Amino acid sequence: MRTILQAENLTKVYRVGSVDVPALRGVSLDVEEGEYLAIMGPSGCGKSTMLHLLGGLLTPTTGRILIDGEDLTAATDAKRTDIRRRKIGFVFQRFNLFPTLTAEGNLKLAEGIHGGSDGKKGGDPERRREVLRLLQLEDKMHHKPLELSGGEQQRVALARAVVNRPAIILADEPTGNLDTENSAIVLNMFQEMNYRFNQTIIMITHNPEAAAMCRRIIQMRDGQIVAPGPRVQI
Amino acid sequence: MESLVTANVRQRPVRALVSAAGVALGVCLVMLFTGLARGLSNDLERRSQNLKAEIVFTRDAGSTQLMSNAANLSVKYAEELLKVDGVAMAVPDIRYVSQGGKGFGFEQVEGVDWNQFAAMNGMSLVAGRGPQGLDEVVIDEAKSRNNNLSVGSELKLFGNQTYKVVGIYTPEAGPRVKMSLAAMQDALQAPNKCTWVYVKLRDPARAVEVARRIDEALPGNKIQLTRDIITNIEKSIPYLGVFLRTLVGLSALVSGLVVMLAMYTTITERTREIGILKALGASRGFIVGEIVKEAVFISVIGVVAGFAVSFLAGYLIQHAYALPFEYSWLWGLTAALIGLFGGALGALYPAVRAANLDAVSALAYE
Numbered sequence: 001m002r003t004i005l006q007a008e009n010l011t012k013v014y015r016v017g018s019v020d021v022p023a024l025r026g027v028s029l030d031v032e033e034g035e036y037l038a039i040m041g042p043s044g045c046g047k048s049t050m051l052h053l054l055g056g057l058l059t060p061t062t063g064r065i066l067i068d069g070e071d072l073t074a075a076t077d078a079k080r081t082d083i084r085r086r087k088i089g090f091v092f093q094r095f096n097l098f099p100t101l102t103a104e105g106n107l108k109l110a111e112g113i114h115g116g117s118d119g120k121k122g123g124d125p126e127r128r129r130e131v132l133r134l135l136q137l138e139d140k141m142h143h144k145p146l147e148l149s150g151g152e153q154q155r156v157a158l159a160r161a162v163v164n165r166p167a168i169i170l171a172d173e174p175t176g177n178l179d180t181e182n183s184a185i186v187l188n189m190f191q192e193m194n195y196r197f198n199q200t201i202i203m204i205t206h207n208p209e210a211a212a213m214c215r216r217i218i219q220m221r222d223g224q225i226v227a228p229g230p231r232v233q234i
Numbered sequence: 235m236e237s238l239v240t241a242n243v244r245q246r247p248v249r250a251l252v253s254a255a256g257v258a259l260g261v262c263l264v265m266l267f268t269g270l271a272r273g274l275s276n277d278l279e280r281r282s283q284n285l286k287a288e289i290v291f292t293r294d295a296g297s298t299q300l301m302s303n304a305a306n307l308s309v310k311y312a313e314e315l316l317k318v319d320g321v322a323m324a325v326p327d328i329r330y331v332s333q334g335g336k337g338f339g340f341e342q343v344e345g346v347d348w349n350q351f352a353a354m355n356g357m358s359l360v361a362g363r364g365p366q367g368l369d370e371v372v373i374d375e376a377k378s379r380n381n382n383l384s385v386g387s388e389l390k391l392f393g394n395q396t397y398k399v400v401g402i403y404t405p406e407a408g409p410r411v412k413m414s415l416a417a418m419q420d421a422l423q424a425p426n427k428c429t430w431v432y433v434k435l436r437d438p439a440r441a442v443e444v445a446r447r448i449d450e451a452l453p454g455n456k457i458q459l460t461r462d463i464i465t466n467i468e469k470s471i472p473y474l475g476v477f478l479r480t481l482v483g484l485s486a487l488v489s490g491l492v493v494m495l496a497m498y499t500t501i502t503e504r505t506r507e508i509g510i511l512k513a514l515g516a517s518r519g520f521i522v523g524e525i526v527k528e529a530v531f532i533s534v535i536g537v538v539a540g541f542a543v544s545f546l547a548g549y550l551i552q553h554a555y556a557l558p559f560e561y562s563w564l565w566g567l568t569a570a571l572i573g574l575f576g577g578a579l580g581a582l583y584p585a586v587r588a589a590n591l592d593a594v595s596a597l598a599y600e
Contacts, residue, residue: 057513078517088515090513092513096506096510096513100242100245110514113511113520
């Protein structure tokens, strides 16, 4: 298996007023292509900070991140944005869809951004159809987010994240705002994406049932990985 | 697919309309002021061109501009002018300028011997007769049409004095209202005086030569060729050009500020959406582009609305106050560019600010 993400000795210190607050204290992590990984831990342990670092939304105070061979930490802001555009898909707890656009509009916007420098503004209609079919959203494409249930919104967010075939999907508590039934649907979709497209997924979750569907679970506490779980071969 | 730009505009229609109204206001200011200045200028020029006299003779201190209230020249100069070789006709004239009847602009009245004046300028009456009594006037067709006046109508001049319309003439030349010289002298209590004397030559090609002869025969007076008289209002009012340019600058500022304020508010409202764009990998250029595109879209609506309102307002003012509006393509293009560039520039600062937002903070924005 190819290593798609490599994080070496990451630290992150926030400056709050005149006080330095360490959020990550030397985290190292290797993720293989097609891996479905859960990160668990109590609130404030540094999970979200780590996810934001891996996605290039934050820069580490020290350490190095390689995504699909590209050094995220050595990159300029513009280069980091470019790597994020090409390699990363985000799924958030609060869905974060554009409320003014339809579900299809949200997907096309992501495709438009992804195709920005590649001249493929129209996206890949075949891929879009396949994703929509898989996420059972074909009949919801012309609905705006407020016209969709929470589960449907999160499925649209997932569709938006995968439509450009990113190397990695980073999901920040994707079932945190969903009821049990919708959580199950969304988690099944994640699993389906992982199986069908060999999609690498790193998911933060507080939900043990969600974590149980992953091939590996790592536990964090006080800015460190305290239990790097074994990989499960499926 | 509905773009982010149009979707955002549809989401906040009132904000978009207020912004567009700001741009429209700038366009209206440019179009109405320049349209009015051009209309008045061209109107005066047209009417001046219909005056066939080659020379205007007046006192040195007098004015040969189109607006004058002085009547300080003796009418006897007309007789002296007729003695100069080459002069065919000499017609004394008093011009009186007052505020427009409805409080807008100005109105000119001319006192002149109608028969002589009409003969000199090839004018004729299309209705009624020439003015004879002290309370009689003739008007041109435009005045008749604009003010709904006909033979027998009455109009107030010099404040409260009532005059009766006895004739309607064509073509328009000089002031639209004309009375006899005696009537004007009586009204201004200036017996035997005039503002200037129109001089018609036997050979118009020899105007310079005859003017020199007049100067030799009647020294100390002002002799001006009518072709040299400034009829362009922009040139005759030296600061009008500066005023118009200042107005254009202010219009651009108004458009820019309104759009900037609107887009600044938008950025604050949509902080989280900008965070999402960043998470999706949108570059700074993409974010700036989307915001500027939205501002330009709003500006286009504003420019179109501005033109529509300008033409409507111009039409209504022209009909209500008889003020001529003439729009030019050049000023129209200027107004459109001001609206578009003002809007785009106004959006630039909020757009750059949005592009520089911290993605994580933006995503956490409530």
